[in-house]
Amino acid sequence: MTLGFVKAKLDTSLFIYHHGAQTAYLLLYVDDIVLIASSQSLLRCIITSLQQEFAMKDLRVLHHFLGVTVEPRASGLFLHQR
Amino acid sequence: MTNCKPYSTPVDTHGKLSEAEGHPVTDPTAYRSLVGALQYLTFTRPDITYAVQQICLHMHDPREPHQTALKRLLCYLRGTVNYRLLLQRSSSTELVVYTNTDWAGCPDTRRSTSGYAVFLGGNLVSWSSKRQPVVSRSSVEAEYRAVANGMAKASWLQQLLAELHSPLSRSTLIYCDNVSAVYLSTNPVQHQRTKHV
Numbered sequence: 001m002t003l004g005f006v007k008a009k010l011d012t013s014l015f016i017y018h019h020g021a022q023t024a025y026l027l028l029y030v031d032d033i034v035l036i037a038s039s040q041s042l043l044r045c046i047i048t049s050l051q052q053e054f055a056m057k058d059l060r061v062l063h064h065f066l067g068v069t070v071e072p073r074a075s076g077l078f079l080h081q082r
Numbered sequence: 083m084t085n086c087k088p089y090s091t092p093v094d095t096h097g098k099l100s101e102a103e104g105h106p107v108t109d110p111t112a113y114r115s116l117v118g119a120l121q122y123l124t125f126t127r128p129d130i131t132y133a134v135q136q137i138c139l140h141m142h143d144p145r146e147p148h149q150t151a152l153k154r155l156l157c158y159l160r161g162t163v164n165y166r167l168l169l170q171r172s173s174s175t176e177l178v179v180y181t182n183t184d185w186a187g188c189p190d191t192r193r194s195t196s197g198y199a200v201f202l203g204g205n206l207v208s209w210s211s212k213r214q215p216v217v218s219r220s221s222v223e224a225e226y227r228a229v230a231n232g233m234a235k236a237s238w239l240q241q242l243l244a245e246l247h248s249p250l251s252r253s254t255l256i257y258c259d260n261v262s263a264v265y266l267s268t269n270p271v272q273h274q275r276t277k278h279v
Binding site: 009010018023067068071073075078079082 | 122123125126127163164165166167168169170171205238241242245246247
């Protein structure tokens, strides 16, 4: 919240950061976070700020969330639960 | 179940299952826990949404034919474990909704079952299969309710996209396969058979 995130009206676990051309979405479920940002620098900046607030491990590119596996491909993303 | 013969479809095409047919299963808890797991699986497997919805209807009192349907679904999954949901980068930002319904398909309640699939720029983002809460007295009424359900979801997605600061540039397209329901949607005339809808 202090970083400028606004709680989404339509989804209680979604937080949106929007400043000029820079946008970031933060999805939070208990102790898991998915962070999406419009640029690498913004992403780094938010992660660093979050790490200052509490202990947090950066698991890099999204590959697993709530039992759903995410596989990046050249054409897009593959979602499965094998 | 790991050595079963894989089926190519999740459900058989003949009528829906009645709730009071056959003997109660010996282990209803196992049925419920399996169905619960399958419900979670529908997040990445839209193809089994309808099959899971049908099996879910009998959670409270699972019987032999329901268990057979469940096993059939598991056999289908056995043959299709490699199916994944693909989300592709897309230049178009357009919502397209497809809806369909049966009419009075449920043999016990005569309620209709309807479903929708919402595509955002060619990617499937939302889908549902649900038995309608009330009895429809004509197929038009059932289709019209399906369109309304699909539209409600599309409008929720429109608002979500607006909140994500990427509002839609084009209006949403919604398809249904009943000509009379299309007429009714474009011109909601009062008629003896539509006034209660």
